[in-house]
Amino acid sequence: MRALYEALPYPSRDPADERQRLITGSPSQLDEVNHYVFAGRLDLARPFRALVAGGGTGDAAIMLAQQLADRAPQGEVVYLDMSRASRAVAEARAKERALRNIRFVEGSLLDVAQIAPGPFDYIDCCGVLHHLPDPAQGLAALAAVLKPGGGMGLMLYATLGRTGVYPVQEALRQLVPEGDMPARVAATRSLVDMLPETNWLKRNPHLSSVTDDDAALADLLLHPIDRAFRVREVAALVQGAGLTLIHFLPPLRYDPFTYLPDPALRARAAALSWIDAAGLAEALAGNLKTHVFYVVKDKAREAALAVPHARSIPVLIRQDAATLSRAFARKPRLGANLDGIALDLAVGERAAILLGAMDGQRDLSALRHETGLAPPVFDAAFATLYHVLNGLNLMLLREAA
Numbered sequence: 324m325r326a327l328y329e330a331l332p333y334p335s336r337d338p339a340d341e342r343q344r345l346i347t348g349s350p351s352q353l354d355e356v357n358h359y360v361f362a363g364r365l366d367l368a369r370p371f372r373a374l375v376a377g378g379g380t381g382d383a384a385i386m387l388a389q390q391l392a393d394r395a396p397q398g399e400v401v402y403l404d405m406s407r408a409s410r411a412v413a414e415a416r417a418k419e420r421a422l423r424n425i426r427f428v429e430g431s432l433l434d435v436a437q438i439a440p441g442p443f444d445y446i447d448c449c450g451v452l453h454h455l456p457d458p459a460q461g462l463a464a465l466a467a468v469l470k471p472g473g474g475m476g477l478m479l480y481a482t483l484g485r486t487g488v489y490p491v492q493e494a495l496r497q498l499v500p501e502g503d504m505p506a507r508v509a510a511t512r513s514l515v516d517m518l519p520e521t522n523w524l525k526r527n528p529h530l531s532s533v534t535d536d537d538a539a540l541a542d543l544l545l546h547p548i549d550r551a552f553r554v555r556e557v558a559a560l561v562q563g564a565g566l567t568l569i570h571f572l573p574p575l576r577y578d579p580f581t582y583l584p585d586p587a588l589r590a591r592a593a594a595l596s597w598i599d600a601a602g603l604a605e606a607l608a609g610n611l612k613t614h615v616f617y618v619v620k621d622k623a624r625e626a627a628l629a630v631p632h633a634r635s636i637p638v639l640i641r642q643d644a645a646t647l648s649r650a651f652a653r654k655p656r657l658g659a660n661l662d663g664i665a666l667d668l669a670v671g672e673r674a675a676i677l678l679g680a681m682d683g684q685r686d687l688s689a690l691r692h693e694t695g696l697a698p699p700v701f702d703a704a705f706a707t708l709y710h711v712l713n714g715l716n717l718m719l720l721r722e723a724a
């Protein structure tokens with residue numbers, strides 16, 4: 324596996340692009356970490372140490388380090404990876420941004436207790452554990468350097484959306500010998516191009532786009548070790564490491580109600596535990612390629628996850644409140660496409676008013692005063708809007724320090 328990432332650091336990134344944009348995403352966006360690990364109460368004036376385990380070409384480390392540089396004077400990121408080529412890309416990106424709050428460590432996350440002992444408030448580990456011979460051993464090694472009360476954001480491959488990947492991997496093991504990586508990638512491309520229309524990889528429209536990029540193609544099909552997880556398998560892995568599962572993202576994709584208009588079926592789904600409901604949603608949707616989720620150590624789910632209350636400050640990510648407010652004033656609905664599932668969601672008649680008053684500073688109590696709505700009317704309107712915007716991972720909660 325080391326050979327794969329030395330030859331083709333993944334995902335491929337050009338450090339010069341840092342001058343134009345910051346790549347952000349889930350997990351590990353700082354507002355998201357605050358919402359799903361610290362119930363919105365993270366105090367960034369205090370020291371905050373994060374580990375990015377299997378940091379690759381640096382997406383999460385650069386995002387976190389930049390957000391900490393902007394907001395947390397005592398924030399530090401430790402980047403750990405065993406691929407020197409990947410580290411070189413990540414380091415060049417950090418240099419381009421003049422970030423001084425990242426420490427680069429080379430080695431295996433299985434040795435983290437020796438080479439980067441922490442302890443850490445937060446750990447990011449995306450797209451890594453499913454490539455280890457024993458993912459549970461990897462998660463246990465990370466859990467050991469996590470502070471009590473701290474959390475992790477993880478990404479693991481999801482079984483159903485990767486339909487078609489594993490039979491082609493099997494064929495490639497029979498047809499494409501080990502060795503020279505460019506030759507293997509060329510042979511893989513040739514095989515993929517000649518697959519019949521009936522092949523499940525060919526039929527999976529959400530995977531075909533990656534085949535244009537060599538590093539993505541190798542990542543998809545040439546891994547010596549690669550497994551995928553169902554929701555219940557994620558839950559078992561997390562529980563096995565003594566950690567508590569908080570939430571999968573974005574929440575609406577893991578909500579069976581998203582896919583069940585029938586009232587009788589909805590009533591049955593409503594009786595399920597949250598984790599069984601998430602597993603049902605996965606089975607109904609059939610298109611989840613990855614699971615992005617948060618876990619915590621030595622903390623109950625209720626103590627980690629932010630829920631709306633009078634002192635919650637709604638924070639919009641990837642969207643601007645004023646723009647959304649204007650759009651909802653014209654039509655109080657939000658369209659979304661979840662990898663082929665088109666949704667048209669009602670945000671409530673008062674969505675425009677609520678968003679018009681949101682400035683990332685006012686809490687719900689102040690927003691209610693500002694909008695002049697009666698408490699029950701405000702609460703119902705916010706609940707409807709929050710269900711949609713939080714559900715699509717566009718709105719999070721924090722509390723004032």
Ligand SMILES: C[S@@+](CC[C@H](N)C(=O)[O-])C[C@H]1O[C@@H](n2cnc3c(N)ncnc32)[C@H](O)[C@@H]1O
Binds near residue numbers: 328333381382448
């Ligand atoms: C698919 S890439 C993901 C990179 C990054 N986390 C991201 O999401 O963009 C997997 C990375 O994990 C690294 N890796 C795999 N096994 C590792 C291990 N045992 N210890 C440290 N890094 C590892 C690889 O070198 C590679 O850079």
